[in-house]
Amino acid sequence: GDVEGLIYASDKQRPDTYFVWEISGDSGFYLEGEPSENRALEINRIIRQELYTIGTASNKCVDFTLYTYPKDWKDYMAIILKDTFPRKYFRRNFLLENPNRREVKLPEGFTLTRVDKSFLDGKLYGDEHIRKWVEDPWKSRASFFEKGFGYCIHTDTEAVSWSLTDYVSDNRIEIGIHTNENYRRRGFASMVINGVVNEAIERGFDTIGWHCWGDNDASAATASRAGFIETESDEVYNAWFDEMDNLLLNGYADLFDHREYLRAVENFEGAIEKREKQGPGAGTKLLKNESGLADAYWFMGCALSMIGERDRAFGSLFKAIELGLERAKQRIELEQLKGLQEDPRWGELLAIIDPADRC
Template sequence: MHLLEPSARERLFPLCEGLDAHAAVGAILRGAATGDVFVDDVARPRSALLRVKRRLFLAGVADNDRFTEGVKAWFGEYLYPTAAREGTVEWWLCHDGEPWETTIATMVGERHPIRDDSVCYEFTARRAPTELPAGMSVRAVDQALLAQGALRNLDALREEMCSERHTVDEFLAKSHGVCIARADPAGDELVSWCLSEYDHDARCEIGIETVADYRRCGHSRQAATALVERLLARGTTRIGWHCWRQNVASRATAQRAGFTWVGEYPVYLDWFDEAANLAVNGMARLRNGDPSAALAWFARAMAMAQAPNWAWFGAARAAAALGRVDEARELLSGAVARGFDDGDAFCGAAELCVLHDSEGWRRLMGQIGAA
């Protein structure tokens, strides 16, 4: 496997045609996003791996043993050690066709990535902006905004600006964004923001975030509509929106903001921390309605010294779903003892309703301050 020089990347567009829905791929090849491109053969590439931050893309011929072994070695010798040093949480991988499904299992070795499905939308129809509540306004994400150090949620915005770009400065130079700000005598705050990603060749994708206390109020759509208008005014002609298939709220917002569904695709996710990855596998099985398998994954996570505290909470949900109430109660106690104190998660877990009238439940709620 060979690292391809930036000057040679544009000729990979035909090989990567099956990944056209992803603006990140074109941005890497054009040099509009900082990333790496690996190929099996520099002179005559048949298979390629593209990377931008935590996102990975596979394109071309999947049945390529030397390339497969090269990627497997790169995972073990570079990706995981680098993630450990940098504090990266997980990697995200998609491919351009079914043949990669078998190959990926060989590439990741003994890891246990989760396979999930994402959907892609593209902007097709302008929507009239809705009126903002009194005291709220749309602001550009720029240096002037970032200079307002007292603005609440500014750090969260900065973090999001670096989710797909390497630095805030790189975002300001290559991407665009808007936010909805709320004036408050106690201190102004940001309630929602929408940012462009992988801008190149008059196209991009957009990502959106709304502060928890202001969700379900239409602010996500307002922010998205405002950014789309600014992008169109700048000459952007193709705007994408990607989200998880099960993210009903994001899909509905996309449609309300003028985006149309164009397809879906599989995604592989793997947490670099092994215990966390096992626990995430448990959560995935629980979400998919298999509490027995979920409990087995959680047990593997909890057996490890660095297991996250929420693994005990997830295991409790799985045990309760299986009717193992006493076990669920013990697992919840274990979660609280290890510092898990998310009262909303406790009260929102349908599987735990069977415990709500017990003295043990009331005691746990008192311990986490949710009584």
């Protein structure tokens, strides 16, 4: 295959249910078939006893997102993902069918180039993101060059916007797109898509898929402008393999998305406790250094503020400063801290923040 992964089936001869793990940095779990409690229990066993063992030991795998079909699987989600403590999101799916060739008009000073060996052997500012994309989820550069393709708009020195195939199957491809933050809202995404569409037509593909997170309105708008039709929105579940990191991310979600402040405190406390017991050498990606730990203390202070525990909140905030909190100016302006600003300790907190970090 072109993408590294594992496939589980309900029966070797006549399977009616499949569970697939696409092994990559942002790996996908794909479950399709006939829902039942017994199958849900078996899938949970596979995830917790087999896939977590691989994921936590891997330098490549960070997290997973579970996609299911049909939607009836949602009735068994508590069983399937037991003890993974996931976060629920939505993915939006788009299709472009039987497209016509398109004209690619570029502003002066910009070039559209195929992402091939010659391109990857060169050097543009920002092109490390393209190299990573080619190598993940594709098994190798050779696999990408053989079956995949992509284009990049660039200047003489900088990658501007790029679109590459994530997957290729029969007459269909799935693509992704990214634009350098310095060049957004200038139409480059639509231009590079036109190049990819033309290449797809030349290779005989008549269906192009595009997907994005449910809250990524900019990506959805770009897809619409490029002629893609939104087909559905899927409920998906995401968790990180490292328990420490997953606790931290659940803390952020509870603090900012769900406004479940007590639960946020519990998640931040759990992550911090594990970090302090296990040390920075653990498998964590987010709490590997003191900066990440400082963030955890600061945002726990925000959650404590929201449940009225001022003493603990200030203790957590002062600890964050002690650990070297970065981007302090942004953090002191968070709305979750407004309830602390009339307390005398707020002035003490501001006084010890590095003035250079408050600019």
